[in-house]
Amino acid sequence: xxxxxxxxxxxxxxxxxxxxxxxxxxxxxxxxxxxxxxxxxxxxxxxxxxxxxxxxxxxxxxxxxxxxxxxxxxxxxxxxxxxxxxxxxxxxxxxxxxxxxxxxxxxxxxxxxxxxxxxxxxxxxxxxxxxxxxxxxxxxxx
Ligand code: RB5
Numbered sequence: 001x002x003x004x005x006x007x008x009x010x011x012x013x014x015x016x017x018x019x020x021x022x023x024x025x026x027x028x029x030x031x032x033x034x035x036x037x038x039x040x041x042x043x044x045x046x047x048x049x050x051x052x053x054x055x056x057x058x059x060x061x062x063x064x065x066x067x068x069x070x071x072x073x074x075x076x077x078x079x080x081x082x083x084x085x086x087x088x089x090x091x092x093x094x095x096x097x098x099x100x101x102x103x104x105x106x107x108x109x110x111x112x113x114x115x116x117x118x119x120x121x122x123x124x125x126x127x128x129x130x131x132x133x134x135x136x137x138x139x140x141x142x
Contacts (some may be wrong), residue, residue, distance in 0.1 A: 001124070003057035005031035005044035007070065008108075010063030012036070013040040014108035015116055017061060020116045026123070029057060045073035049080045052101055061119060067106035074102050079141065086110050088121045095125035097133050 002021060006014040011033055021028045033039045044116045048060040060082075064070040067084040074082040082102035083094035086109050091142040100109040104120040105115055127133070 001028060001057045002028040003031055003048040003051040003060040004062075005033075005048040005060070005070075007033060007041035007044055007065075008036050008038050009041075009042035009065030010060055010070070010105075010107045013063050013105065013110075013112060014061075016112040017063070017119055019114060020119060041070040042073040045082075046072045046077070048102065049077040049082075053139065054079060058101075059115050059123065061098055061122075062104045064104075065106055065108040067104040067109065071102070071104035074104065081137070081140070082137045085118050088113075088118055091121040092119045092125045095122060096128045096132075097136075097139055099127040099133070111130055 004014060031044060033044060045062055048062055051057040052060050062070040062074055069082045071082040075081050080102060081098055081100045082104050083098060083100040084104045085091040085094060
């Protein structure tokens with residue numbers, strides 16, 4: 001199950017990503033926001049982070065204007081590794097090296113076509129399970 005959330009700045013792109021998830025037959029839960037009315041990105045970062053930490057969802061996608069605020073907020077939750085990616089190389093690397101459990105994107109940074117490809121790469125790349133990377137992730141978690 002994929003958790004997805006955004007603030008007002010990411011709302012439009014969230015709908016595009018949801019269309020992609022539906023098209024691929026992937027199960028998802030939309031944690032809002034549900035309109036373009038101004039709202040606070042930490043609220044949606046928290047909803048998606050908690051969904052992952054509770055085990056209700058396996059991966060998350062968070063979108064705001066830049067991807068930055070919402071990823072900073074999500075990374076305050078212990079066990080969350082949210083990565084801002086605006087290219088496919090980073091999306092692949094953060095899965096393989098960091099075992100990132102949330103992809104963050106900025107709707108004011110990338111267009112929907114690239115955002116879908118980044119999402120596809122993120123969801124279809126497994127963690128390397130390399131001992132070096134496992135050890136580094138352990139150090140992050142403290
Ligand atoms: C909202 O205007 C904007 O600040 C937010 O979407 C995001 O870009 C914050 O990092």
